[in-house]
Amino acid sequence: MDYHFARRLDAAPESFLGRLFALSRDPEIISFAGGLPMTSLIDVAGIRDAAAAVFADEGETALQYTTTDGYLPLREYIAARYRSRLGLSATADEIRITNGSQQCLDLTAKILVDPCTVVGMERPGYLGAIEAFSYYQPRIKTVPMTEEGPEINAFSTLCREEEPAFFYGIPNFQNPSGTSYSDAIRRECAKCCRETETIFYEDDAFGELAFDGRPRMPVKAFAPECGVMSGSFSKTVSPGMRIGWIYAPGPIIEKFDAVRQAADLHPNVLSQTIMHRYLTTHDYEGHLSRVRRVYETNCRQMCDLLDDLLPDVFHTTPEGGMFMLATMPDGKDSMALFDACLKESVAVLPGVPFYAEGGGHDTFRLNFSTANEEMITEGMNRLAQAYRHCGCR
Numbered sequence: 001m002d003y004h005f006a007r008r009l010d011a012a013p014e015s016f017l018g019r020l021f022a023l024s025r026d027p028e029i030i031s032f033a034g035g036l037p038m039t040s041l042i043d044v045a046g047i048r049d050a051a052a053a054v055f056a057d058e059g060e061t062a063l064q065y066t067t068t069d070g071y072l073p074l075r076e077y078i079a080a081r082y083r084s085r086l087g088l089s090a091t092a093d094e095i096r097i098t099n100g101s102q103q104c105l106d107l108t109a110k111i112l113v114d115p116c117t118v119v120g121m122e123r124p125g126y127l128g129a130i131e132a133f134s135y136y137q138p139r140i141k142t143v144p145m146t147e148e149g150p151e152i153n154a155f156s157t158l159c160r161e162e163e164p165a166f167f168y169g170i171p172n173f174q175n176p177s178g179t180s181y182s183d184a185i186r187r188e189c190a191k192c193c194r195e196t197e198t199i200f201y202e203d204d205a206f207g208e209l210a211f212d213g214r215p216r217m218p219v220k221a222f223a224p225e226c227g228v229m230s231g232s233f234s235k236t237v238s239p240g241m242r243i244g245w246i247y248a249p250g251p252i253i254e255k256f257d258a259v260r261q262a263a264d265l266h267p268n269v270l271s272q273t274i275m276h277r278y279l280t281t282h283d284y285e286g287h288l289s290r291v292r293r294v295y296e297t298n299c300r301q302m303c304d305l306l307d308d309l310l311p312d313v314f315h316t317t318p319e320g321g322m323f324m325l326a327t328m329p330d331g332k333d334s335m336a337l338f339d340a341c342l343k344e345s346v347a348v349l350p351g352v353p354f355y356a357e358g359g360g361h362d363t364f365r366l367n368f369s370t371a372n373e374e375m376i377t378e379g380m381n382r383l384a385q386a387y388r389h390c391g392c393r
Ligand SMILES: Cc1ncc(COP(=O)(O)O)c(C=O)c1O
Pocket: 035, 099, 100, 101, 102, 103, 126, 128, 170, 175, 203, 205, 231, 232, 233, 234, 239, 242, 243, 244
């Protein structure tokens, strides 16, 4: 049988996400390539208790069909957190629960992108977003990242000359680089978006994972009408529960509801109800502090080992999140390093798929949230061995 697939599939890059998940299941390999939260930090007992309470008190509604917008108490919880943490004027009406925040990327592109529409992104940028957007056949135009965020002149030129459907960025502890926008760049981005009526899609998957616990003001705070934000409980509570959300102006939410209904009717009500029960009956702040502490320790350890073992490799020094980006000296190729690493039973992620317009051959991403201290030491030594063997040193 000759299967004929839609032309939109031709535009999609080769999916690295599937390969990554496969790698993370091989017990021999110490993987710094994926993006899993540390398994031992998932509060299984707490979530089990929350689930038991939900089944006891509201099992029938939690197992029934529900509305497209998501569980109201959970949307209210998220809105209240935006108000108290960030001083935003969020209401539950502006928030929709999704099946992980990845679904927000797909549905946002579905409502805003026609074939050949320009979408702006950071360079490097989150590969899951590149993949999600690609199915709508955009022209992705990228703006180079500096240590302070996107290079502002290039950002401004993009907004003024290309009229993108939206700019997608990760101001807090970016994936893949771990860098954050400075406060000044956030304000500049907001100003430029206001002037050019550009939507700024702010993926805040890692905002709660600031090592110092200090909230960073989102771009949306300075340009509410331009700001679309997404968030997720995947990195803080549990990725398997698949709960993310979008926070956007009314007209965008209206369209979002329409495509969302067509896609999957509504978010998983059981998961949402359990998540809400967990958040409101357990010490969420205490849990977040624990997660931040472990990730900070891991991150420092990884940075120190990189400095000791691979002194000619430049790396970012994140202040939160789960990732850092390493750049090898001129002419070194991270695909060769990737292959050498697999022979040493360690995995890093070559940077290439994060560069929608090409480049990044000398970079690789390292995750510091999955492995424990012992595995990080062993894995970094294996990485150094691979680095030597692949002729990179
Ligand atoms: C920047 C970013 N956004 C969104 C996601 C999607 O996460 P989820 O769908 O689990 O919320 C990820 C996952 O790694 C991510 O790194």
